[in-house]
Amino acid sequence: MTEKPDVPEQDEAAAAPSDDDSGAAVAETGARRGVSRRALIGWTGGALAVGAGAAGGVAAAVGGGTETVANSTVTSVPFEGPHQAGIVTPVQDRLHFVTFDVLTDDRAKLVRLLQQWTAAARAMTQGQPVGKGAVDGIPEAPPDDTGEALGLPPANLTLTIGFGPTLFVKDNKDRFGIAAKRPVALADLPPFPADNLDPNRSGGDICVQACADDPQVAVHAIRNLARIGFGTVAVRWSQLGFGKTSSTTPDAQTPRNLFGFKDGTRNIASDETSRQDEFVWADGSDWMAGGSYLVARRIRMHIETWDRTGLGEQETVIGRTKGEGAPMGAVKEHDPVPLKVLDERSHVRLSHPDSNDGITILRRGYSFVDGSDGLGRLDAGLFFLAYQRDPRRGFIPLQQKLASQDRLNEYIQHVGSAIFACPPGVRGADDYWGKGLFA
Amino acid sequence: MTEKPDVPEQDEAAAAPSDDDSGAAVAETGARRGVSRRALIGWTGGALAVGAGAAGGVAAAVGGGTETVANSTVTSVPFEGPHQAGIVTPVQDRLHFVTFDVLTDDRAKLVRLLQQWTAAARAMTQGQPVGKGAVDGIPEAPPDDTGEALGLPPANLTLTIGFGPTLFVKDNKDRFGIAAKRPVALADLPPFPADNLDPNRSGGDICVQACADDPQVAVHAIRNLARIGFGTVAVRWSQLGFGKTSSTTPDAQTPRNLFGFKDGTRNIASDETSRQDEFVWADGSDWMAGGSYLVARRIRMHIETWDRTGLGEQETVIGRTKGEGAPMGAVKEHDPVPLKVLDERSHVRLSHPDSNDGITILRRGYSFVDGSDGLGRLDAGLFFLAYQRDPRRGFIPLQQKLASQDRLNEYIQHVGSAIFACPPGVRGADDYWGKGLFA
Numbered sequence: 013m014t015e016k017p018d019v020p021e022q023d024e025a026a027a028a029p030s031d032d033d034s035g036a037a038v039a040e041t042g043a044r045r046g047v048s049r050r051a052l053i054g055w056t057g058g059a060l061a062v063g064a065g066a067a068g069g070v071a072a073a074v075g076g077g078t079e080t081v082a083n084s085t086v087t088s089v090p091f092e093g094p095h096q097a098g099i100v101t102p103v104q105d106r107l108h109f110v111t112f113d114v115l116t117d118d119r120a121k122l123v124r125l126l127q128q129w130t131a132a133a134r135a136m137t138q139g140q141p142v143g144k145g146a147v148d149g150i151p152e153a154p155p156d157d158t159g160e161a162l163g164l165p166p167a168n169l170t171l172t173i174g175f176g177p178t179l180f181v182k183d184n185k186d187r188f189g190i191a192a193k194r195p196v197a198l199a200d201l202p203p204f205p206a207d208n209l210d211p212n213r214s215g216g217d218i219c220v221q222a223c224a225d226d227p228q229v230a231v232h233a234i235r236n237l238a239r240i241g242f243g244t245v246a247v248r249w250s251q252l253g254f255g256k257t258s259s260t261t262p263d264a265q266t267p268r269n270l271f272g273f274k275d276g277t278r279n280i281a282s283d284e285t286s287r288q289d290e291f292v293w294a295d296g297s298d299w300m301a302g303g304s305y306l307v308a309r310r311i312r313m314h315i316e317t318w319d320r321t322g323l324g325e326q327e328t329v330i331g332r333t334k335g336e337g338a339p340m341g342a343v344k345e346h347d348p349v350p351l352k353v354l355d356e357r358s359h360v361r362l363s364h365p366d367s368n369d370g371i372t373i374l375r376r377g378y379s380f381v382d383g384s385d386g387l388g389r390l391d392a393g394l395f396f397l398a399y400q401r402d403p404r405r406g407f408i409p410l411q412q413k414l415a416s417q418d419r420l421n422e423y424i425q426h427v428g429s430a431i432f433a434c435p436p437g438v439r440g441a442d443d444y445w446g447k448g449l450f451a
Numbered sequence: 452m453t454e455k456p457d458v459p460e461q462d463e464a465a466a467a468p469s470d471d472d473s474g475a476a477v478a479e480t481g482a483r484r485g486v487s488r489r490a491l492i493g494w495t496g497g498a499l500a501v502g503a504g505a506a507g508g509v510a511a512a513v514g515g516g517t518e519t520v521a522n523s524t525v526t527s528v529p530f531e532g533p534h535q536a537g538i539v540t541p542v543q544d545r546l547h548f549v550t551f552d553v554l555t556d557d558r559a560k561l562v563r564l565l566q567q568w569t570a571a572a573r574a575m576t577q578g579q580p581v582g583k584g585a586v587d588g589i590p591e592a593p594p595d596d597t598g599e600a601l602g603l604p605p606a607n608l609t610l611t612i613g614f615g616p617t618l619f620v621k622d623n624k625d626r627f628g629i630a631a632k633r634p635v636a637l638a639d640l641p642p643f644p645a646d647n648l649d650p651n652r653s654g655g656d657i658c659v660q661a662c663a664d665d666p667q668v669a670v671h672a673i674r675n676l677a678r679i680g681f682g683t684v685a686v687r688w689s690q691l692g693f694g695k696t697s698s699t700t701p702d703a704q705t706p707r708n709l710f711g712f713k714d715g716t717r718n719i720a721s722d723e724t725s726r727q728d729e730f731v732w733a734d735g736s737d738w739m740a741g742g743s744y745l746v747a748r749r750i751r752m753h754i755e756t757w758d759r760t761g762l763g764e765q766e767t768v769i770g771r772t773k774g775e776g777a778p779m780g781a782v783k784e785h786d787p788v789p790l791k792v793l794d795e796r797s798h799v800r801l802s803h804p805d806s807n808d809g810i811t812i813l814r815r816g817y818s819f820v821d822g823s824d825g826l827g828r829l830d831a832g833l834f835f836l837a838y839q840r841d842p843r844r845g846f847i848p849l850q851q852k853l854a855s856q857d858r859l860n861e862y863i864q865h866v867g868s869a870i871f872a873c874p875p876g877v878r879g880a881d882d883y884w885g886k887g888l889f890a
Binding site: 108 | 590594596600651667670673674677678685689690691707708710711712754759765766820822823827828
């Protein structure tokens with residue numbers, strides 16, 4: 013294990029694979045110093061037009077044989093900032109989400125890991141391999157980076173960390189001396205009607221959400237964090253999401269979920285800073301100021317049952333037309349929702365802010381298919397991810413209502429659940445994930 | 452169930468969603484009659500630059516707000532032909548693979564399903580929804596199409612069908628009167644040393660491989676085939692692949708597997724017709740002429756163990772350098788392999804055609820991550836897919852050797868297995884998947 017919590021030296025990283033930079037011309041117009049190692053690797057026929065969607069209307073040209081690699085300001089998301097990236101960042105195409113159990117009671121060891129993770133996250137989100145020696149280091153030592161993302165662009169990778177209730181107190185034990193710092197907003201989620209939670213898909217001391225426009229990049233990132241944490245943390249559960257179901261890109265097309273419907277058409281967009289301040293970012297002056305609270309729910313969708321349901325019933329249950337996605341009684345997707353026209357127990361009517369004293373959450377969920385369930389059905393659904401300023405005035409009251417009334421409950425079941433406090437963003441080379449909590 | 456084995460009428464499909472064609476300009480320069488329904492749906496901010504990789508160097512321009520939709524000759528693969536698409540077709544980015552058990556003994560019912568599937572596959576691969584009424588049909592009836600791919604381009608979707616040994620004889624019963632037509636090349640795979648096969652991830656009467664550059668398109672296709680087959684077939688198992696590990700695109704970059712290595716750098720390319728005739732396509736005059744045999748193996752990769760292995764050991768085990776992917780003792784990836792220089796039990800030396808009387812298979816495998824395994828490790832690996840003219844002179848002797856000698860066996864385990872006879876391509880409106888077998 014040779015990872016260091018330093019900022020990787022870009023020049024060194026860029027200079028390393030001198031026998032790899034054959035083939036394609038690389039256009040680099042960004043203001044950053046140096047270019048990423050990955051961008052130097054030649055491409056002679058692969059696809060490169062990533063990030064155009066998430067960045068919202070960026071010109072990407074792909075020519076025959078020789079290709080122009082979009083510069084890093086286009087395909088990478090800054091790691092530092094007042095807030096963590098991956099929350100209001102335009103939702104990328106793919107997800108790899110993981111939760112870890114911390115195996116040690118040693119606070120210094122945990123802090124050391126958070127520092128190592130921060131350095132690795134900083135490198136990977138900028139398209140650089142983990143560690144200084146990358147894969148071409150000392151033969152006797154395991155390579156610093158596992159290597160499967162070599163040659164791939166950053167693909168707008170974001171890594172977002174969160175701390176679960178069990179990091180603060182587990183089995184009545186304050187392992188790391190942080191119990192007093194547990195935010196009240198990091199509430200234990202109450203049991204909801206019809207929950208059917210699998211403990212092996214719930215909870216976790218720490219979560220990391222990796223979002224990217226290339227799944228290999230997201231998987232590589234989580235795998236390398238798990239590797240760095242070997243012996244200190246163990247993967248509790250992980251979830252791949254193959255298709256986003258929400259967008260935070262201003263004016264973007266709302267993606268469809270596995271029921272074929274658009275949902276959450278009035279999501280908080282990446283440029284709506286006042287709505288973000290009102291609904292997403294924690295305030296105050298403690299370590300969570302500028303952070304956010306994440307609720308993750310694995311929602312199994314009984315798609316075979318849904319698929320045998322008439323169109324009228326489907327639209328009534330949701331409260332929108334299937335084709336256009338317009339609220340029932342309206343014409344276009346973004347028309348005002350005529351709440352009184354909708355079925356009283358329709359999903360849109362029950363969950364609309366106007367039915368909930370204005371409660372609004374930021375959604376970043378992804379569709380999943382995890383093979384089949386042994387009963388001839390696809391094990392598929394929505395991996396629901398919602399960020400909010402305070403779950404006690406966000407997901408919890410909303411779900412208490414939905415769980416008891418939503419007509420959609422006939423077709424879905426919540427099978428996994430977790431909540432996390434996601435600290436504010438990292439600022440400066442000395443900062444690290446969770447420094448405000450531990451320092 | 453209203454699906455019909457007819458070719459969907461493009462004009463009708465294109466005309467249907469008149470309230471959907473707002474927003475973006477659609478450039479349609481293809482020679483096909485009509486445009487797909489999906490291409491008519493407006494895009495105001497989403498990403499569209501799909502297919503550029505698989506099509507190999509296609510200019511795709513994405514402007515702010517209004518976007519140019521690539522025409523269907525760019526992002527779709529022809530459904531008809533002497534061979535099924537999805538075999539030598541340039542490997543798309545994502546996979547959804549499924550096997551079905553046939554629930555009925557009624558031959559006519561099975562044939563009817565194959566006809567319905569063929570019509571649906573023909574439509575979906577061209578970017579059209581299943582059925583005539585699509586989602587905006589009769590309120591009391593379930594929509595013909597499940598809807599989650601509405602608005603998405605065809606994304607080079609291919610659907611490839613195969614018939615397993617159990618379709619011919621199951622429990623000593625010739626359910627469909629086709630036992631005599633079982634090809635000798637559709638051999639039962641023998642047990643290999645170190646196999647640890649899960650019956651719930653092995654076998655199947657019928658398989659369908661969906662490959663596309665958008666996972667939502669691949670998932671949609673399999674889900675709709677499963678839906679059409681409800682009552683006649685049941686999903687036995689399914690597998691998502693998030694990243695291709697092989698390429699059939701001429702001169703393409705070889706993708707990396709989850710061990711971070713390039714493997715199979717001399718794969719058969721889509722333009723190498725003479726190698727295809729020699730190694731991929733079945734000949735003769737029976738119903739399989741022009742078809743191919745598919746071996747699917749789910750290979751768990753013990754990535755945590757691998758990640759703690761020194762670089763020298765990793766490179767010796769594989770027989771290539773990690774960074775460049777050059778054979779050990781050579782300089783560049785595509786340099787001739789100096790077999791005698793490589794470790795005798797290295798993966799490359801053992802599996803190279805020159806070590807196996809020229810045996811060559813076409814690989815189309817994908818990386819998978821299916822969450823974690825309950826022991827703190829990622830459940831990840833390679834979903835190996837190989838096409839060949841005759842598995843008795845392809846995968847079987849190759850794997851008999853590898854399973855007993857390959858140094859890689861310390862880091863991998865085969866946990867799922869299946870073999871299928873994939874018939875030749877569909878030709879003409881009266882043809883359907885497997886007609887040569889059943890007619």
